[in-house]
Amino acid sequence: xxxxxxxxVEAARDAGADFADVRVERTQKFSIEVHDSIPRKGLVAxxxxxxxxxxxxxxxxxxxxxxxxxxNIREVARAAVELxxxxxxxxxxxxxxxxxxxxxxxxxxxKVPLQNVSIEEKLALLKELNKEASDIDARxxxxxTAYQETVTSLQIINSLGTDVHxxxxxxxxxxxVAARENSSSQRGVARLGGSGGFEQMNYENARATLEExxxxxxxxxxxxxxxGGTYDVITDPxxxxxxxxxxxxxxCEADNWVSNVTIFRGRLGKKLGSExxxxxxxPTILGLRGSFAYDWEGTKTRKRxxxxxxxxxxxxxxxxxxxxxxxxxxxxxxxxxxMFEPIPRMGNTFFEPGDWKVEELIEDTKSGLILCGIGGxxxxxxxxxxxxxxxxxxxxxxxxxxQIIRGTTISGEHLGTLVKIDALCDDFRMNSGTCGxxxxxxPDMSGGPHIRIRNMVVGGQ
Amino acid sequence: xxxxxxxxxxxxxxxxxxxxxxxxxxYLESLQRRKLTVEGGSxxxxxRINDQGVGIRTAIxxxxxxxxxxxxxxxxxxxxxxxxxxxxxxxxxxxxxxEFPTSVTSYPRVSxxxxxxxxxxxxxxxxxxxxxxxxxxxxxxxxxxxxxxxDLVVTTKSIAVLNSxxxxxxxxxxxxxLEIDSTLRTDDQQLTSYESQCGTRLADVxxxxxxxxxxxxxxxxxxxxxxxxxxxxxxLSPRTLxxxxxxxxxxxxxxxxxxxxxxxxxxLLESDVASEDLVIVDDGSLEGxxxxxxxxxxxxxxxxxxxxxxxxxxxxxxSSYTANASGSTNTGNAVRDSYSxxxxxxxxxxxxxxxxxxxxxxxxxxxxxxxxQLSLDQPNSLTGEINALIMEGFYIKDGKIQHPVRNxxxxxxxxxxxxxIVRIGDDTRMMEGFLSPSVLIESVVVTSD
Numbered sequence: 001x002x003x004x005x006x007x008x009v010e011a012a013r014d015a016g017a018d019f020a021d022v023r024v025e026r027t028q029k030f031s032i033e034v035h036d037s038i039p040r041k042g043l044v045a046x047x048x049x050x051x052x053x054x055x056x057x058x059x060x061x062x063x064x065x066x067x068x069x070x071x072n073i074r075e076v077a078r079a080a081v082e083l084x085x086x087x088x089x090x091x092x093x094x095x096x097x098x099x100x101x102x103x104x105x106x107x108x109x110x111k112v113p114l115q116n117v118s119i120e121e122k123l124a125l126l127k128e129l130n131k132e133a134s135d136i137d138a139r140x141x142x143x144x145t146a147y148q149e150t151v152t153s154l155q156i157i158n159s160l161g162t163d164v165h166x167x168x169x170x171x172x173x174x175x176x177v178a179a180r181e182n183s184s185s186q187r188g189v190a191r192l193g194g195s196g197g198f199e200q201m202n203y204e205n206a207r208a209t210l211e212e213x214x215x216x217x218x219x220x221x222x223x224x225x226x227x228g229g230t231y232d233v234i235t236d237p238x239x240x241x242x243x244x245x246x247x248x249x250x251x252c253e254a255d256n257w258v259s260n261v262t263i264f265r266g267r268l269g270k271k272l273g274s275e276x277x278x279x280x281x282x283p284t285i286l287g288l289r290g291s292f293a294y295d296w297e298g299t300k301t302r303k304r305x306x307x308x309x310x311x312x313x314x315x316x317x318x319x320x321x322x323x324x325x326x327x328x329x330x331x332x333x334x335x336x337x338x339m340f341e342p343i344p345r346m347g348n349t350f351f352e353p354g355d356w357k358v359e360e361l362i363e364d365t366k367s368g369l370i371l372c373g374i375g376g377x378x379x380x381x382x383x384x385x386x387x388x389x390x391x392x393x394x395x396x397x398x399x400x401x402x403q404i405i406r407g408t409t410i411s412g413e414h415l416g417t418l419v420k421i422d423a424l425c426d427d428f429r430m431n432s433g434t435c436g437x438x439x440x441x442x443p444d445m446s447g448g449p450h451i452r453i454r455n456m457v458v459g460g461q
Numbered sequence: 462x463x464x465x466x467x468x469x470x471x472x473x474x475x476x477x478x479x480x481x482x483x484x485x486x487x488y489l490e491s492l493q494r495r496k497l498t499v500e501g502g503s504x505x506x507x508x509r510i511n512d513q514g515v516g517i518r519t520a521i522x523x524x525x526x527x528x529x530x531x532x533x534x535x536x537x538x539x540x541x542x543x544x545x546x547x548x549x550x551x552x553x554x555x556x557x558x559x560e561f562p563t564s565v566t567s568y569p570r571v572s573x574x575x576x577x578x579x580x581x582x583x584x585x586x587x588x589x590x591x592x593x594x595x596x597x598x599x600x601x602x603x604x605x606x607x608x609x610x611x612d613l614v615v616t617t618k619s620i621a622v623l624n625s626x627x628x629x630x631x632x633x634x635x636x637x638x639l640e641i642d643s644t645l646r647t648d649d650q651q652l653t654s655y656e657s658q659c660g661t662r663l664a665d666v667x668x669x670x671x672x673x674x675x676x677x678x679x680x681x682x683x684x685x686x687x688x689x690x691x692x693x694x695x696x697l698s699p700r701t702l703x704x705x706x707x708x709x710x711x712x713x714x715x716x717x718x719x720x721x722x723x724x725x726x727x728x729l730l731e732s733d734v735a736s737e738d739l740v741i742v743d744d745g746s747l748e749g750x751x752x753x754x755x756x757x758x759x760x761x762x763x764x765x766x767x768x769x770x771x772x773x774x775x776x777x778x779x780s781s782y783t784a785n786a787s788g789s790t791n792t793g794n795a796v797r798d799s800y801s802x803x804x805x806x807x808x809x810x811x812x813x814x815x816x817x818x819x820x821x822x823x824x825x826x827x828x829x830x831x832x833x834q835l836s837l838d839q840p841n842s843l844t845g846e847i848n849a850l851i852m853e854g855f856y857i858k859d860g861k862i863q864h865p866v867r868n869x870x871x872x873x874x875x876x877x878x879x880x881x882i883v884r885i886g887d888d889t890r891m892m893e894g895f896l897s898p899s900v901l902i903e904s905v906v907v908t909s910d
Contacts, residue, residue, distance in 0.1 A: 042526055043529070060504075063509050
């Protein structure tokens with residue numbers, strides 16, 4: 001892999017590239033699900049290829065290829081240069097990539113390699129969980145246990161001397177349980193995932209995930225829809241994580257800044273909310289789904305304190321955004337695969353905990369909503385708006401948690417939200433997910449404590 | 462390309478036969494995609510992607526396996542065949558599986574889905590097309606600081622499907638997609654909107670129209686305000702209906718979901734579920750349709766399926782698997798994004814059939830209401846509930862647009878929405894596999910800041 005990478009970079013330099021980098025990748029995927037005791041959608045895959053990127057006078061050319069024959073690699077590298085040259089007259093601002101080169105290798109710590117566990121053994125766990133789902137309660141009418149794993153070997157080489165080898169291993173389990181009573185049908189979803197080996201999927205963890213999913217589906221059978229309006233809202237750690245990700249994480253991705261469309265423009269270093277608010281993205285925490293030691297450009301990554309004591313502190317950078325903005329590269333470049341070019345992304349994003357007790361916060365809130373779970377979300381940072389969805393929640397009446405409510409949509413504006421957050425609890429949990437941006441999907445985690453947000457718009461029926 | 466893909470496929474089927482694999486399906490794809498991105502009047506990235514690969518499904522009895530690789534080298538393809546068969550051997554039996562599709566005498570003739578001018582576009586021509594849209598946008602946004610983002614994607618895709626039941630078919634398609642996002646910054650606010658156009662032929666895209674419309678959409682977003690929380694009528698644009706129906710209705714009539722009780726229309730097949738004016742058809746053989754092809758992702762003929770007519774839910778969307786499992790007719794809706802995906806039930810070109818009247822006619826019917834131009838939300842596929850953020854929308858009074866709405870949502874259950882459609886316009890536009898005019902909903906719950 002290293003030889004192929006050097007070959008591509010040399011060919012690009014010879015053809016006139018100012019800068020070139022290449023990601024040579026070998027990935028093995030396996031996924032399968034058990035749906036009402038029938039295994040379905042079994043898939044194994046071997047993905048091999050190289051993504052060659054070149055820069056000529058400020059113009060990028062990017063050509064991926066799955067053919068790693070030396071002659072093809074050289075030809076594709078030259079084609080990338082030709083592509084960049086063909087557009088260089090349409091580039092307004094020439095920039096140069098500046099970086100501290102790295103030569104290293106890093107491997108996800110693994111106790112039980114995913115490749116060493118047979119398909120039969122993985123299937124047995126899913127089937128057992130699927131069977132147990134229907135035994136939990138007679139109202140459960142459908143269950144789906146879905147497992148996927150990705151094992152990647154990645155060589156990152158660039159023309160300035162970076163030469164980094166990464167070994168990544170990411171298993172993920174999602175359990176869907178649907179329950180029905182009279183005319184009410186509800187679904188629960190729970191996830192288990194990090195980076196590591198099959199030890200992450202031990203039976204106790206998987207069983208707890210099943211129970212979380214089934215309990216949610218059953219509890220929601222008695223849920224009512226919430227009346228739309230403006231409420232004081234306490235988000236649970238899962239939904240706090242979605243808020244951290246959608247409302248702030250994406251807005252801190254520096255490609256929005258280079259393009260000059262972010263609503264946070266001109267506010268780096270400025271106060272956006274209460275001093276108790278700290279939002280970080282940290283890919284260096286071992287064992288999480290969004291963890292990596294070096295990013296996909298071979299930059300050593302680190303914890304990024306995006307919002308520190310209420311101030312917008314730093315951004316998520318690639319080599320390009322850091323060079324263009326003349327700031328330190330924070331190692332946030334990621335790619336879904338060799339087919340894509342690196343762009344700034346989050347890893348593990350979270351609100352740091354505060355000091356409130358959850359029950360005290362509910363009591364203090366008196367009237368409002370507790371909103372919970374990962375129902376999805378999206379943002380448009382040029383518009384400065386975001387929306388995210390809860391899977392369920394509870395009314396707060398007279399300072400107590402009461403009636404369970406169904407999922408709903410919460411919307412807000414980036415600039416207005418941080419000033420509405422006035423309390424963070426001392427609990428903490430991260431949950432696993434997948435983030436989509438520019439057609440690229442990458443594994444990540446998000447989380448935090450229970451937090452309170454005043455006067456949020458909550459959609460209703 | 463056809464001969465090359467068929468040769469690989471035939472060799473793999475012969476190889477599978479020697480390995481005593483009961484049934485084999487080979488899906489081969491070769492794709493070329495060019496993408497150019499422009500930001501702030503400057504080229505941001507140029508990409509040329511050549512993506513080739515094979516996905517192989519095998520059945521040993523009724524034990525199923527699937528494997529794929531990003532290569533068409535025969536030795537890699539043989540490895541994939543072996544991996545697929547290995548997975549099938551260790552898998553349990555699938556009692557619902559009967560067989561992969563069997564050969565057919567003919568496929569529908571589908572016109573307007575390949576344009577060699579798209580395949581032959583030079584990178585300079587791609588750049589010129591995109592910059593025409595950027596300049597048109599710029600020309601219509603003169604006041605204030607303007608930031609324009611644009612991208613143009615041109616794809617040529619060759620697909621061959623062969624199976625051991627004598628299916629052997631090939632198709633070549635082209636697609637083009639042009640999008641302009643513009644942001645206008647004035648002293649006190651930042652306005653953003655976009656426009657896009659897609660198609661299968663070069664002539665389907667009008668760069669000047671895309672640029673100008675994106676600019677007009679942006680200018681209309683000035684001075685948004687919240688509105689009163691109450692029930693109001695709502696006009697949904699084709700773009701909003703793409704999320705609500707293209708995604709959120711398709712999932713409800715997807716036989717995979719319906720047959721496992723995972724649809725908000727559960728148990729309502731052949732029942733009255735909607736306003737009688739609403740006619741919804743899925744048509745994989747539509748002339749010039751973005752997702753049109755003579756065959757679906759497992760080589761079954763594409764067809765026109767009447768899903769909803771006269772308010773009655775007449776048909777679900779089926780693949781060979783769901784059709785065989787439920788004793789229904791296969792509608793040719795096994796959808797595959799690429800060789801890396803298993804076929805699953807999905808839409809080809811979902812159409813809401815037009816009624817009568819322009820957007821202005823629909824708006825004029827509201828004494829007070831909301832026009833939702835853009836929302837990205839989808840309903841819960843099990844309960845049908847939706848609370849959607851109106852990303853771009855306007856408050857309407859006495860049939861006229863008053864102002865854009867700010868931080869506003871609408872809420873309704875899809876089962877109610879289907880019944881509350883009181884008027885369907887004739888301003889049909891084509892998006893990615895979805896064609897629809899604007900639609901007027903009698904009432905929804907509107908919640909605002």
